[in-house]
Amino acid sequence: MAKSSFVITFLFIFSFTSSLVIQTKSYRHYPQLNVTASLFIFGDSLFDPGNNNYIKTLGQANFYPYGETFFKYPSGRFCDGRLISDFIAEYAKLPFIPPYLFPGNHDFKYGVNFASAGSGALSETARGFVIDLHTQLGYFKNVSNQLRQQIGDADAKALLSRAVYIISVGSNDYSFPFVRNITIPNTQQFVGMVIGNLTEVIKEIYNIGGRKMGFLSLDHFGCYPYGRVLEGGNNGACFDKFIPFINLHNTQLSILLKELQSELKGFKYSLADQYTFTEERLNHPSKYGFEEEKVACCGSGPYRGHPSCGGRRGEKEYELCENVKDHVFFDFAHSTEKFNEQFALEAWNGKPNGLGSYNLKGLFESE
Secondary structure: OOHHHHHHHOHHHOOOOOOOOOOOOOOOOOOOOOOOOOEEEEEOOOOOOOHHHHOOOOOOOOOOOOOOOOOOOOOOOOOOOOOHHHHHHHHOOOOOOOEOOOOOOOOOOOEEEOOOOOOOOOOOOOOOOOOOHHHHHHHHHHHHHHHHHHHOHHHHHHHHHHOEEEEEOOHHHHHHHHHHOOOOOOHHHHHHHHHHHHHHHHHHHHHHOOOEEEEEOOOOHHHOHHHHHHHOOOOOOOOHHHHHHHHHHHHHHHHHHHHHHHHOOOOEEEEEOHHHHHHHHHHOHHHHOOOEOOOOOEEEOHHHOEOOOOOOOOOOOOEEOOOHHHEOEOOOOOEOHHHHHHHHHHHHHOOOOOOOOOOHHHHHHOO
16 A cells, blocks of 8 residues: 555544444443542543544544454444553543543543544644544533532532543644644644643643643654554654654653642642553563564554554455454554553553652542
8 A cells, every 4th residue: 555545544634524423332330439539531542432433533443343352342442452541440440431422421420531532632633523632621621510510519629629630642743744744843843832732731620620630651653553654664664753752742741740740739640651661562572471563453554554454444454363462553553452451550550750740549549
């Protein structure tokens, strides 16, 4: 497949629309519940449990073989099973947090998930085909108002202040211009725009009542299967043009969170180092139980790096691996459940990334 054709069908372009899909499967999954905490989730496909099922976009995963290993049906998650955010909810003894757009979802005492595959901090990123971060913030404002109406101002304030808010955003902002051949500002200016928008959202959540927030550093998504295709697809190299943006974003995010901790009374944060975690598994896969770190389990083309898993995005033919647990990546840009579980456990229990920060377990337990 030619690079130009790959770009046309690339998921983050969202240049076609599909029919509205109504998901009917239940999101009820109750381990031993922790009624003292709630979890509100913002971001992109790393966290999207199926919000994109309810908007017009090709950025959906509501078809086989997505969801095949755990749910046994395609829930809308870009994975064979559970996402990082699903594991975080389990570790916090919460139910799976449902998508905000799930029909009939009006019970927010455990939290809700606003994430949308393909979305970014910038509204220009895949505009019209995703739920961007500011729109997700608007949904959260709606939820906070509903909580106040349902349980009263005092209880709503207490719930929002003890809740944890996790955010994964940025990778689509930086990848979108490259796959669309859009001229972008210099690195400093562009990262400043992304971090600036993220800062606004963080402060709005804080003003509404949020105090405990968890973040992921950006991964080296140039080493995802689609990144290797962008690089040329034959020599195994990563697409390194992303690196200056990733490195600066991660540096600026760390600085921002430390500043906010000093500036905003009661603000607490967790920052999980996704970049180093993934790099370690790409360099030493067998050490962590993987046999294949470059080729996705599902897809087509070099490294199965085309967004064709399930045969719904311009390519009907695709390959599917025999053992998904051997693979780091499930499709062109998303990791397997096995990888997600390893990362979630590290984010939950690992050493805090920075003075004054928490791991996610500590964030949930903090007063």
